Amino acid sequence: MGYLLTRVATALRTEVTAAVLDPIDLSFPQYVCMRILSHSPGRSNAELARDVNVSPQAMNIVVRSLQERGLVVRPASVSSGRSLPAELSRDGTALLASIDAGVRDAEAKVLAPLDQKDQHHLRRLLANLA
Numbered sequence: 001m002g003y004l005l006t007r008v009a010t011a012l013r014t015e016v017t018a019a020v021l022d023p024i025d026l027s028f029p030q031y032v033c034m035r036i037l038s039h040s041p042g043r044s045n046a047e048l049a050r051d052v053n054v055s056p057q058a059m060n061i062v063v064r065s066l067q068e069r070g071l072v073v074r075p076a077s078v079s080s081g082r083s084l085p086a087e088l089s090r091d092g093t094a095l096l097a098s099i100d101a102g103v104r105d106a107e108a109k110v111l112a113p114l115d116q117k118d119q120h121h122l123r124r125l126l127a128n129l130a
Helices: 002-024 028-039 045-052 056-068 090-111 116-129
Strands: none
Touching: 002 028, 002 090, 028 045, 028 056, 028 090, 045 056
């Protein structure tokens, strides 16, 4: 099952990257980070790293690159602790909204072998597992 899930995930990543992300110079990890922040603003670098299953160092590179592009904002400091909560900027929110249709089209292409009922069932099953 792990092999099959990996193959589907790879196909989806490849399609989304080629059709949607490459033209706007956005990597798949950057897209995933932005998508997470759109649903859970204020996540720390460590939380984002756990969400994506990468090292905190790797996630720091992703978040910093998004911050340099003005797509993510973090405060310069916090009153307690060291973690800096990240949020999408206005530009980040707008960019994410502008590519949603393209991402859905890429997903539809990968899921095309399934009819609508099976696609809905697959999404429900995956949501239950996640």
